[in-house]
Amino acid sequence: MADDVAIIGAGIVGCSAAWFLAQRGVPVTVIDPAGVGAGASGRNNGLVEHTYDAATTGLFDESVALLSDLLGAAMPSEPVGALLLASGEEEARTLAGHYARFEQLDPVVLDPDATRRAEPLLADGFWGCLLRTGYPISPLEVTQAVAERARAAGARFVLGEPVRLTELRRNHGEVVVAAGAWSGEVLAGLLADGAVAPLWGVIVLVDLPRRPRHAIIEGTVSRGLTAGRIEHVSPFTLLDSPSWLAVGSTLLDGDEPRGEDWAPRLLAGGVRFVPALAHARVHGTLVCARPKSFDNRPLIGLVPGQEHLWIASGHGGRGMSLGLASGRLLADAIVAGSDEPVPQSLRPARLAAR
Numbered sequence: 001m002a003d004d005v006a007i008i009g010a011g012i013v014g015c016s017a018a019w020f021l022a023q024r025g026v027p028v029t030v031i032d033p034a035g036v037g038a039g040a041s042g043r044n045n046g047l048v049e050h051t052y053d054a055a056t057t058g059l060f061d062e063s064v065a066l067l068s069d070l071l072g073a074a075m076p077s078e079p080v081g082a083l084l085l086a087s088g089e090e091e092a093r094t095l096a097g098h099y100a101r102f103e104q105l106d107p108v109v110l111d112p113d114a115t116r117r118a119e120p121l122l123a124d125g126f127w128g129c130l131l132r133t134g135y136p137i138s139p140l141e142v143t144q145a146v147a148e149r150a151r152a153a154g155a156r157f158v159l160g161e162p163v164r165l166t167e168l169r170r171n172h173g174e175v176v177v178a179a180g181a182w183s184g185e186v187l188a189g190l191l192a193d194g195a196v197a198p199l200w201g202v203i204v205l206v207d208l209p210r211r212p213r214h215a216i217i218e219g220t221v222s223r224g225l226t227a228g229r230i231e232h233v234s235p236f237t238l239l240d241s242p243s244w245l246a247v248g249s250t251l252l253d254g255d256e257p258r259g260e261d262w263a264p265r266l267l268a269g270g271v272r273f274v275p276a277l278a279h280a281r282v283h284g285t286l287v288c289a290r291p292k293s294f295d296n297r298p299l300i301g302l303v304p305g306q307e308h309l310w311i312a313s314g315h316g317g318r319g320m321s322l323g324l325a326s327g328r329l330l331a332d333a334i335v336a337g338s339d340e341p342v343p344q345s346l347r348p349a350r351l352a353a354r
């Protein structure tokens, strides 16, 4: 049995880890100065989407199953489909070829007429590549539901108080850093620089006369994030969740961007894809930071060179899609007392080879 565990961060990852540890009978306390879901987990697009990376496909499938159990009818039984937009046939076929590596995505190339039929909101002329993925959820409600399950299983939450890593390490058997984009900062001096850093996203919340049927994504988004390079800093997305219909999004390093600076740019850019955005009612903006890891894969396991100090972070733009299974995996590792249950490609020890 693992000793008592303190978890820094009450986002989807920290709450999930707490749930699975508490289920296994481990005493666990979650600490967050800002509250449950106060970071990216309460403010994102709410699309449970395939990662397009073989290293995390298993965690994605497991998370979908866990979310179905957790949410029941509130989790769609079928994906809505991710409609990747391409400027021409060649690009659409390249996207389909790229994603055909994952059989479950079943990519279908759509010519401009078929793309318009699939998604009447769109402007003329776009080719499409439709992927069988994408389950819309309410991100804050899901994070709160996971926290509730953790509480019901015996986890304690300490919210609204400052967190000191050294004090936690003195007072608890094991400490987990699940502080999202701030995990690198919390572990300053203990984790390699740049292992996890913020990648800021702005989304604009809008109303349209009709809702999109699919998750609409400028094709470059997925390619950019999976290949680890960002092709441009504000690719177009229009994503409908039970919480909000959002136009996005930015992919920005550095300081926190201002939502009001980016909203007009995101909307103006979006009109090319969805003309009705020119007259959309705007409710506001949300700004949050993706925890981007150095190689775009989560870091789950012991902090290299440290004992009893763990990290579960670096989920980038897929924390809602992987968070539940990541929490389960970390709980298994803590109970085992080693990184053994974690696939090599997700262990923090890989930092040594970069």
Ligand SMILES: Cc1cc2nc3c(=O)[nH]c(=O)nc-3n(C[C@H](O)[C@H](O)[C@H](O)COP(=O)(O)OP(=O)(O)OC[C@H]3O[C@@H](n4cnc5c(N)ncnc54)[C@H](O)[C@@H]3O)c2cc1C
Pocket: 008, 009, 010, 011, 012, 013, 014, 031, 032, 033, 034, 035, 036, 037, 038, 039, 040, 041, 042, 043, 044, 045, 046, 047, 048, 049, 163, 178, 179, 180, 181, 182, 186, 199, 200, 201, 202, 203, 248, 249, 250, 288, 289, 290, 291, 312, 313, 314, 315, 316, 317, 318, 319, 320, 321, 322, 323
């Ligand atoms: C615009 C945008 C859209 C996105 N859309 C999607 C999507 O559709 N699907 C998807 O799967 N993912 C999406 N993501 C990514 C997803 O939001 C994140 O991967 C996920 O929320 C990360 O969860 P987390 O628990 O690691 O971090 P967070 O949710 O950020 O939680 C970290 C917690 O740590 C706390 N904290 C911070 N600093 C400290 C400190 N020093 N001490 C103690 N606690 C601290 C914070 O208060 C916070 O509550 C999106 C991200 C962005 C930016």
